[in-house]
Amino acid sequence: MGLYLSNISHAFGDNEVLDNVSADIPAGQILCLLGPSGCGKTTLLRIAAGLEYLQEGSVRIGDNIVAAGSTQTPAEHRGVGLMFQDFALFPHLNVRDNVAFGLTSLSEIEKNRRIQEVLAQVNMVEHARDFPHTLSGGQQQRVALARALAPKPAVMLLDEPFSGLDQNMRIQIREETLGILKASNVATMMVTHNPEEALFMADRMMVMGPNGKILQEGLPNEVYAEPAHAYVAKFFGQANSVTGVSKGGQIETPLGLVDVPDCEDGCNLEVVIRPAAIKLKIAGEKAKEIRADATGSEGVPIEIISARSLGRNTFVRFRIKGAGEGAEDFHCRHRGYFPEKPETEVRAHIRQKHVFIYHSDI
Numbered sequence: 001m002g003l004y005l006s007n008i009s010h011a012f013g014d015n016e017v018l019d020n021v022s023a024d025i026p027a028g029q030i031l032c033l034l035g036p037s038g039c040g041k042t043t044l045l046r047i048a049a050g051l052e053y054l055q056e057g058s059v060r061i062g063d064n065i066v067a068a069g070s071t072q073t074p075a076e077h078r079g080v081g082l083m084f085q086d087f088a089l090f091p092h093l094n095v096r097d098n099v100a101f102g103l104t105s106l107s108e109i110e111k112n113r114r115i116q117e118v119l120a121q122v123n124m125v126e127h128a129r130d131f132p133h134t135l136s137g138g139q140q141q142r143v144a145l146a147r148a149l150a151p152k153p154a155v156m157l158l159d160e161p162f163s164g165l166d167q168n169m170r171i172q173i174r175e176e177t178l179g180i181l182k183a184s185n186v187a188t189m190m191v192t193h194n195p196e197e198a199l200f201m202a203d204r205m206m207v208m209g210p211n212g213k214i215l216q217e218g219l220p221n222e223v224y225a226e227p228a229h230a231y232v233a234k235f236f237g238q239a240n241s242v243t244g245v246s247k248g249g250q251i252e253t254p255l256g257l258v259d260v261p262d263c264e265d266g267c268n269l270e271v272v273i274r275p276a277a278i279k280l281k282i283a284g285e286k287a288k289e290i291r292a293d294a295t296g297s298e299g300v301p302i303e304i305i306s307a308r309s310l311g312r313n314t315f316v317r318f319r320i321k322g323a324g325e326g327a328e329d330f331h332c333r334h335r336g337y338f339p340e341k342p343e344t345e346v347r348a349h350i351r352q353k354h355v356f357i358y359h360s361d362i
């Protein structure tokens, strides 16, 4: 039983939040929804859950239309499991009773069996008698997942479920959650701000723009490698962006000429340059792979503004040499160590592969 949202639009007073949003999530699939703060992600989940009244469009779960026009099935009859960031565990109930909460229709024996089953799934059996405040953030998250899955929902709606966890715990819990969701064969819609998390979890990915419109929907790799919109291209980590006008099948950027084969002269373009597109080379260093697709083999001389080690690589902020104080700066991640004050000249090269070009007039 999948979740199917069709042509959903929603406004709070004059604030038009969702604009004709559709999504198909078959059973067993995970759709990750990304977008800037305030674009309407939580609102969409709440409409799917039945916590927000549907204004326009429809919500179908399996063969049942649960919301369309005057039909608005209450949340508790939709068979939907919720795991929202602020949907905390009940503090006065222990782990077992938190999980038991949604299992009202089962006999005592069935209930106990199901509780045991889901607690085992999330590895929390030995904590059944513990109260939430005695658990770590990760353990609480596991119990919240167990509570949501206990009634065997057809659909799971997750709103930034891992955002309260530290980096290591987050990676561990999301991997466990992915396995459990897949094993449960539910249709899942998950909201996240974190593009890496979306790439990891999603079977399909949907990026919403600030205006509540879907900008792109597709396989995670497709959305990453072929972003359909400048906004989507910039969403995957901070990217550099410059504008310019095409001429002779190329556009001049401060970092060199970039090919724009399908553009006639005079198009206003936005060039999004991902940090991965920029390679830095210190003069005199052995020429490491400046790839054949680098635009202009000479590169552009640059001045380092800052270089901060991130462990495996260095976050380098720089500006074009001679461009002056007020000029725009660029950034990239250099593999390994990079000196903040290099003794010889540094040049930046860009590779066409991680450069994306968009018409800025559209």
Ligand SMILES: Nc1ncnc2c1ncn2[C@@H]1O[C@H](COP(=O)(O)OP(=O)(O)OP(=O)(O)O)[C@@H](O)[C@H]1O
Binding pocket: 012, 015, 017, 035, 036, 037, 038, 039, 040, 041, 042, 043, 044
């Ligand atoms: N109950 C409400 N009444 C009025 N306006 C609301 C209500 N709920 C949300 N909004 C507004 O709708 C817009 C979308 O809110 P929503 O919570 O769906 O955004 P979001 O994409 O989940 O953002 P975030 O990433 O910050 O969680 C915001 O402008 C918000 O202020």
Ligand SMILES: [Mg+2]
Binding pocket: 041, 042, 043, 159
């Ligand atoms: Mg939200």
